[in-house]
Amino acid sequence: xxxxxxxxxxxGGGELFSGVDLTLAPGSFHFLTGPSGAGKTTLLKLxxxxxxxxxxxxxxxxxxxRSMDRDAIAMTRRRIGVVHQDCQFLDHLSVGxxxxxxxxxxxxxxxxxxxxxxxxxxxxLTAQADQLPPQLSGGERQRAAVARxxxxxxxxxxxxxxxxxxDWEMSQRLLTLLIELNKMGKTVLVATHDLSLIRTAKAQVAxxxxxxxxxxxxxxxxxx
Amino acid sequence: xxxxxxxMALLAGDPQADRTxxxxxxxxxxxxxxxxAMAFLAVFALALSLATGRLANxxxxxxxxxxxxxxxxxxxxxxxxxxxxLIVLETTPGVAQARPLxxxxxxxxxxxxxxxxxxxxxxxxxxxxxxxxxxDGYDATGLRARLQAEVPGAVLDDxxxxxxxxxxxxxxxxTLGLVAILLIAASTGAMITLAANAALAASAQVIRVMRxxxxxxxYIARAFVRRFTLRALTGATVGMIxxxxxxxxxxxxxxxxxxxxxxxxxxxxxxxxxxxxPLAAIVAFFATRAAALRTLREQS
Numbered sequence: 001x002x003x004x005x006x007x008x009x010x011x012g013g014g015e016l017f018s019g020v021d022l023t024l025a026p027g028s029f030h031f032l033t034g035p036s037g038a039g040k041t042t043l044l045k046l047x048x049x050x051x052x053x054x055x056x057x058x059x060x061x062x063x064x065x066r067s068m069d070r071d072a073i074a075m076t077r078r079r080i081g082v083v084h085q086d087c088q089f090l091d092h093l094s095v096g097x098x099x100x101x102x103x104x105x106x107x108x109x110x111x112x113x114x115x116x117x118x119x120x121x122x123x124x125l126t127a128q129a130d131q132l133p134p135q136l137s138g139g140e141r142q143r144a145a146v147a148r149x150x151x152x153x154x155x156x157x158x159x160x161x162x163x164x165x166x167d168w169e170m171s172q173r174l175l176t177l178l179i180e181l182n183k184m185g186k187t188v189l190v191a192t193h194d195l196s197l198i199r200t201a202k203a204q205v206a207x208x209x210x211x212x213x214x215x216x217x218x219x220x221x222x223x224x
Numbered sequence: 225x226x227x228x229x230x231x232m233a234l235l236a237g238d239p240q241a242d243r244t245x246x247x248x249x250x251x252x253x254x255x256x257x258x259x260x261a262m263a264f265l266a267v268f269a270l271a272l273s274l275a276t277g278r279l280a281n282x283x284x285x286x287x288x289x290x291x292x293x294x295x296x297x298x299x300x301x302x303x304x305x306x307x308x309x310l311i312v313l314e315t316t317p318g319v320a321q322a323r324p325l326x327x328x329x330x331x332x333x334x335x336x337x338x339x340x341x342x343x344x345x346x347x348x349x350x351x352x353x354x355x356x357x358x359x360d361g362y363d364a365t366g367l368r369a370r371l372q373a374e375v376p377g378a379v380l381d382d383x384x385x386x387x388x389x390x391x392x393x394x395x396x397x398x399t400l401g402l403v404a405i406l407l408i409a410a411s412t413g414a415m416i417t418l419a420a421n422a423a424l425a426a427s428a429q430v431i432r433v434m435r436x437x438x439x440x441x442x443y444i445a446r447a448f449v450r451r452f453t454l455r456a457l458t459g460a461t462v463g464m465i466x467x468x469x470x471x472x473x474x475x476x477x478x479x480x481x482x483x484x485x486x487x488x489x490x491x492x493x494x495x496x497x498x499x500x501x502p503l504a505a506i507v508a509f510f511a512t513r514a515a516a517l518r519t520l521r522e523q524s
Contacts, residue, residue, distance in 0.1 A: 074440040075438070092246045105434055105439035
């Protein structure tokens with residue numbers, strides 16, 4: 001699905017990380033952890049073509065992101081659902097319209113049918129469908145972001161600190177959503193520094209934990 | 225025609241795409257106003273071009289069809305020389321009509337300088353003969369030679385001296401009008417580019433979200449392009465109508481005197497201003513498209 005080969009990322013003269021190798025196999029569930037500022041978000045951005053690696057190769061669906069034009073990146077993003085750390089929505093559109101935005105911009109808005117209702121029910125936002133994003137709470141925003149990330153039925157889901165702004169109970173619910181998606185066969189990569197979240201997940205699904213530390217990506221040991 | 229159907233599809237628009245990019249009322253009003261003002265000015269530039277073109281044609285045609293023979297002779301010989309000149313002219317091929325101006329007509333010609341009631345009969349003023357050519361014209365060199373032999377006091381003026389600078393001036397004015405139209409089109413493009421950039425900058429967050437969920441640049445650009453094209457079309461239509469009304473309200477030429485002659489449209493020329501709104505729309509289309517695609521590349 002996504003493969004990083006000897007990837008380095010440098011900005012402002014400083015090296016964020018280098019020699020990163022990572023392969024996200026179909027149906028795998030990965031956690032990415034590490035101290036703040038280690039480059040977790042950057043690594044995710046490399047995976048969905050928001051940034052280009054300064055060295056090495058990032059292959060997304062067997063295409064090198066460096067050789068992709070902007071349209072190709074747009075097409076790739078339709079196959080990758082991303083839940084951002086600070087979920088951004090179109091504040092003038094309702095939650096429902098925001099969730100189906102990926103379909104709308106792909107020109108497939110008509111296909112949505114009953115799926116939207118099911119999806120909103122699944123993330124527990126049926127009552128909020130007609131509200132505007134600024135009216136949502138932090139947890140509701142995160143769940144709306146998950147719904148938006150999966151409406152295109154993507155092959156890969158990348159989540160950046162999805163539980164960053166929400167309480168424990170809500171992060172449990174969110175984790176359950178991600179695990180359910182993984183069980184449907186989606187490849188999942190979650191960046192988080194929330195170790196208890198990782199422990200909870202490990203009890204329910206086979207995960208691998210990657211740690212970004214000292215400018216290297218390592219497989220975390222059994223200490224988790 | 226695929227291009228035309230694409231334009232039609234663009235104008236019909238995608239209501240969903242339109243909703244995703246919220247309109248900015250401020251730039252909308254500015255674009256409307258600018259397009260209207262520019263179209264209004266364009267109507268006048270067009271009127272100027274067409275009128276001066278007409279003027280150039282008329283001056284060269286009218287002045288080319290007539291010439292003047294001036295007979296300067298001592299008073300006692302003037303009548304005889306006039307008669308002789310008329311005989312020469314009547315036998316010249318290409319001269320349709322030759323007629324000595326009457327004393328009243330000569331007085332009218334001099335009145336602006338000497339005032340009315342000038343006793344022209346008693347003054348040593350040359351006699352003027354108006355020559356009207358037929359469509360083929362006459363041979364000026366041959367006529368001059370014959371006149372020189374038979375009427376020594378006659379000077380033939382075929383108006384070339386007058387005509388050329390007048391026609392050149394009118395032609396220059398027409399060029400100026402066309403340059404003004406081009407400048408107006410360029411300014412419209414520049415102002416719409418600025419307005420589009422402002423709208424794009426105001427929509428930076430919208431654009432970022434749309435890119436992240438997989439919108440192609442052209443999808444985002446289209447929402448802006450369509451909006452600005454329609455605004456330019458609407459504004460220019462209003463401006464054009466106002467411009468035409470203003471041209472229609474100009475004083476009639478025959479009342480105001482011949483000099484302001486016909487700054488306006490005649491006959492089929494009234495259709496020319498109709499070109500302005502589509503032209504403004506085309507300018508807006510390309511200006512916004514270029515601005516949007518450039519901004520999208522730079523922004524994300």
